[in-house]
Amino acid sequence: MSSTLKSLRALSDPTRLRIVALLEKDELSVNELQEVTRLGQSRISTHIGLLQEAGLLQSRREGKRTFYKLNESADDVAREFIQLAIRGAKEMPEHSTDQINLRRILGRRKEQAQVYFNQVAGRFDRSYGPGRSWQAFGHLLLRIIPPIVVADLGSGEGLLSELLARRARKVIAVDNSEKMVKFGANKAKKNGLKNLEFRLGDIENPPIDANSVDLVILSQALHHAADPAKALEATFKILRPGGQLLMLDLLKHNFEKARELYGDHWLGFAEGDLHRWLEAAGFKKIEISIVASEEQPPYFQTLLAGAVK
Numbered sequence: 235m236s237s238t239l240k241s242l243r244a245l246s247d248p249t250r251l252r253i254v255a256l257l258e259k260d261e262l263s264v265n266e267l268q269e270v271t272r273l274g275q276s277r278i279s280t281h282i283g284l285l286q287e288a289g290l291l292q293s294r295r296e297g298k299r300t301f302y303k304l305n306e307s308a309d310d311v312a313r314e315f316i317q318l319a320i321r322g323a324k325e326m327p328e329h330s331t332d333q334i335n336l337r338r339i340l341g342r343r344k345e346q347a348q349v350y351f352n353q354v355a356g357r358f359d360r361s362y363g364p365g366r367s368w369q370a371f372g373h374l375l376l377r378i379i380p381p382i383v384v385a386d387l388g389s390g391e392g393l394l395s396e397l398l399a400r401r402a403r404k405v406i407a408v409d410n411s412e413k414m415v416k417f418g419a420n421k422a423k424k425n426g427l428k429n430l431e432f433r434l435g436d437i438e439n440p441p442i443d444a445n446s447v448d449l450v451i452l453s454q455a456l457h458h459a460a461d462p463a464k465a466l467e468a469t470f471k472i473l474r475p476g477g478q479l480l481m482l483d484l485l486k487h488n489f490e491k492a493r494e495l496y497g498d499h500w501l502g503f504a505e506g507d508l509h510r511w512l513e514a515a516g517f518k519k520i521e522i523s524i525v526a527s528e529e530q531p532p533y534f535q536t537l538l539a540g541a542v543k
């Protein structure tokens with residue numbers, strides 16, 4: 235049978251005109267069409283089958299449900315038939331009730347999508363969301379980094395340095411462990427990060443020129459320094475005027491085992507001590523806050539300190 239004849243046959247039934255008109259703007263499932271038209275499921279399925287066979291509808295599966303809509307790639311003839319069908323449906327007595335029911339169902343669909351978020355609002359930051367992780371947020375935030383020169387002091391093997399190097403102009407990673415520096419440098423080379431340079435050195439006297447970097451990162455490194463105040467003075471020295479220090483470290487704790495377990499020299503820092511050392515080094519706009527708290531013993535808390543030269 236020709237496609238014209240198929241279309242004519244498909245649209246020869248008033249119920250099928252109603253279905254075409256209902257699908258004019260939105261896709262609907264068989265259940266939803268059933269609710270709007272009050273027709274039985276098998277009748278709807280038969281009508282849909284005929285409309286699909288004539289190339290007037292297309293379908294999309296979503297889990298166990300199938301949604302139907304007007305065929306977007308229908309040829310010109312089929313498009314004309316669809317328009318005629320919609321015009322015909324508008325002349326039918328059921329049309330206004332169909333449209334009211336359609337609006338109700340679409341409204342409910344929207345509400346259902348909001349139900350979950352309405353339920354979790356206020357505790358969303360603590361509830362699981364697919365693909366929603368601090369790691370992913372980290373990648374997003376890194377995109378905001380302008381092309382600056384960064385020094386990552388006590389970098390370890392460069393977890394953060396590597397991420398920063400994908401955006402920054404240059405990253406200098408300093409660590410006093412030869413093995414860390416070697417491992418980090420090899421990894422950076424393997425990953426093609428030419429703007430990431432590892433240097434062996436101490437955070438109390440980093441091998442970096444004075445007034446040369448825009449940002450210094452001290453991530454969980456200061457509590458390893460023998461003299462933290464001296465390390466902060468050295469940080470100030472290598473920053474260019476207006477440059478920024480961002481530091482993550484532990485809030486003062488009394489988990490003595492950290493010395494043995496993690497090689498820590500200081501058991502975190504009191505906010506007051508940090509503030510005093512930063513001020514003495516010459517920093518301005520000092521801000522220190524607790525940004526993370528562990529819920530298991532020994533309940534470490536993480537400080538984020540920011541300051542400007």
Ligand SMILES: C[S@@+](CC[C@H](N)C(=O)[O-])C[C@H]1O[C@@H](n2cnc3c(N)ncnc32)[C@H](O)[C@@H]1O
Pocket residue numbers: 387388389390391393394408409410411414435436437438452453454455458459460
């Ligand atoms: C806990 S790790 C932190 C690594 C990285 N910054 C991070 O946040 O994942 C501490 C690093 O500081 C290095 N380190 C310890 N004392 C140091 C010092 N005085 N000067 C330079 N690096 C030091 C260690 O070798 C180690 O790689």
